[in-house]
Amino acid sequence: MKRKSFLRSIGIASGAVVSAPLLAATNSLNPKSYNSLNRARGGCVLIPSESPGPFPLDLSENSFFFRQDIREDRQGTLMFQKIRIVGLENCQPMPDVRVNIWCCDNDGNYSGYGGEEGQTYMRGYQITDDNGEVDFTMIFPGWYPGRVVHMHFQVFVSTSYSAVSQYTWPHAAAVEIANANPTDYTHGPDPMVPESDFAFTDGYENQLATCEWSEEAQAYVSVLEVVVEGAGVSGVGYLENEASKVFSLGQITPNPVSSSSTLSLNLLVPSDVQLSIHSISGAKINKRSLGSLSEGDHLLNLDFDNLNLSSGSYVLQLDITSNGRTHHDLRRFVIS
Structure with missing residues (x-):
């Protein structure tokens, strides 16, 4: 897939906060792993644009999805996900921008589609803090034929610009989680590797989140740094101009x-x-x-x-x- 310009669209913003379990889990990370984000998980390199996929659903106008815990009743391995948004022009964090995420459940199903119509699990949005970070509580997703384990996300920088992409986790970690929890991941471990997935065949260095077990939190902790167009401040779109x-x-x-x-x-x-x-x-x-x-x-x-x-x-x-x-x-x- 070409590393093309990000899609431009319409969006709004809402709110976020770091929960105590997530903060503790993040603090327990290997410092070398966390501090290496600037070099290995973005490093002020524009993240490739990807398709929002066949299952985006519109989260923009639905306040129900303004939440940190997106699991609902889904069963699977607990994961705390942190995403940090950075502006390309000056490598500074972007506060007060909205981040949507959505993925399949442990069985590879997306809420809102097929037999899951009316369901809302594994979808949510938050707004970045002063350090450009949002945090979510989720389960590690499963897989479905033709796709490696992955997460979709969309960053609404302003009402005139949003960035749409996907990320994945180390394949060895995905296999380890599925093998250790066969009753939750009944399809077994992910048979694909990111290199064979159409979304990542052009390289995925900047779309690879960390995945480490935290004894303190008794959960996996994942961190991803995302670089989007901008100068570390919210952009200005039509609605912002009208409000001004x-x-x-x-x-x-x-x-x-x-x-x-x-x-x-x-x-x-x-x-x-x-x-x-x-x-x-x-x-x-x-x-x-x-x-x-x-x-x-x-x-x-x-x-x-x-x-x-x-x-x-x-x-x-x-x-x-x-x-x-x-x-x-x-x-x-x-x-x-």
Whole structure:
């Protein structure tokens, strides 16, 4: 397959957080393996574009898929997956971009297709943190005829640009997992190697995630660094340009938050403003109207004490409505 330019399409963003088990698992990784990502798992080399495959489903407008744990009822070997998004132009992390992932289950089936219509397992999306990272809890996928074990993903840099690709894991690890868990992987170990898969025949050095067992987490931990076009910042598309005619949003300060913070908002036209806070699972923790605000600068006081939020990361979203049209922006914050 040609290493062609990435597809350009429409997308939106949502939120993410690192869970305690995943953080512990990642910390238990061999430091040499984790630190080698810049050299062996991207290293500021543009990841090849691949087909989204026959089973992408549209995750863009479905808030149900805003989640970290994508397993649902699927049985298989537990895996914690970390993906880091880096901009090609300056090799810096890209915060606040959305990452969709989807793959088959342990038996090689995709939710939403064939006999699995109406099912939603093994699909989800998150938004990158300040280090450009998202984390997912999943099972190691199975395989199906003609394809090696693999994962699909899509990075929404802005509403005008997204990157679509696939990655795989070391073949020896896939074989080891299947052989060690025959009741979960009833088809046996993957008979293919990446070199024989059409998606990876032109090389897959930058599409090979790590796969290491963590005794502490009692799970496999996988890390992949993905380099996409950009300069380590979110791109600008049509919707961003339209929103900039109505408002601009500052940063939550301070962040991390102990009890309260402020957020600066500049309105170019009078607008109705709503604020909502979301958990990692996509649950809406709080939503309130700030009423109709006048044109000009506003400093929003954010008092989180009354919400009884536990330590961790959250997503704050503002909905700005003016002249019958609603625009959105979000900020990720941490409760210390």
